[in-house]
Structures are given as C-alpha cells and as structure tokens.
Amino acid sequence: MAEVKKHTIVALVQDQPGVLNRIASLFRRRMFNIDSLAVGPSERPGLSRLTLVIKCEPSGLEQVVKQLYKLIDVIKISELDEETSVQRELALIKVSAPAPVRSEIIPIIDIFRAKIIDVAPDALIIEATGTEDKIDALISLLRSYGIQEVVRTGRVAMTRASARARAVQAKSA
Numbered sequence: 001m002a003e004v005k006k007h008t009i010v011a012l013v014q015d016q017p018g019v020l021n022r023i024a025s026l027f028r029r030r031m032f033n034i035d036s037l038a039v040g041p042s043e044r045p046g047l048s049r050l051t052l053v054i055k056c057e058p059s060g061l062e063q064v065v066k067q068l069y070k071l072i073d074v075i076k077i078s079e080l081d082e083e084t085s086v087q088r089e090l091a092l093i094k095v096s097a098p099a100p101v102r103s104e105i106i107p108i109i110d111i112f113r114a115k116i117i118d119v120a121p122d123a124l125i126i127e128a129t130g131t132e133d134k135i136d137a138l139i140s141l142l143r144s145y146g147i148q149e150v151v152r153t154g155r156v157a158m159t160r161a162s163a164r165a166r167a168v169q170a171k172s173a
Contacts, residue, residue: 014073036154096146
C-alpha cells in the first residue's frame, strides 16, 4: 500500500463565480479532505491561483489531477514539492499578555521572527509567517500563556526561481 502524505497542488483557474464551488465539490464527491485552500488573483488578469493541500496516496492524487483538468475553468495544474518550491503560511495569534508576562512572550516572538501587530492592556496579536511546522511550534510555545484566538491562511506556494531557471536551461539544452 502506498504512503498517504500531504500534497500541495497549485492550479491556475478562471476568475469567475462558481469555480471554487465546482473544485470543492469535486473533492467532496471523491471523499478527499482539503487540509488547506488559499485562492487569490494571479499575475494574469482574469485568472486566479488556487493552492490546495490534500492528504492522499499518489494514485489518489493522480485521479484528482485528472478530474480537475476536466473542469473547463481549470487552465493549469502543478504539484509542488518542498525541495523545488517555497511554501509559507500566515497566522494571526491573539495571546493573553498582561504586563507581568509580556517580557516572557516577546523573546519567543523574536525567536520566530514574528511581529506584534496589535497591543491591548491584556493581550497581543502576533503575526507570523513560515512553514506549517514553524507556525505549529510558535502556537505550541504560546499556548501556556493562553491563546484567545488563531487565524491561519493555509499554505501558499510557488516554484523556486532557481528551479525555474534549471528547467529553462534543461529545455534549451
């Protein structure tokens, strides 16, 4: 039996009403759970870039890609791996931080290269970007202070510039 693992899929799709619903329905019908989904405008007018993270076997991923290509609104699909892509997530974390414990929390924020973006008398809102593991580790360390709220974007990803350069060189050779 093949190994179930997380796969990052990036799709270029038409920027039209209903496209996201059709894509999500495809995953629902196939009984795949979407771990994260991020969508926004792309560099090309009229097209959006959709980043999906799903957990499945390689054969399941192959089926999903085939089904996605059947949707008329899907222009291009790529699976990105960690070695040839940059993958990040954004998190906003509201943590209890009365004056006596702030001096303990700030060094943790600094270690993770996160930023304090809002300050209240009894709480801080922290903005952190990085890999899913980095965000999980920060949340884990802040949990003992009392996390009031967490919002995460899910993964966004793109091919590394150096990987594209290698691909172009290989084509021209």
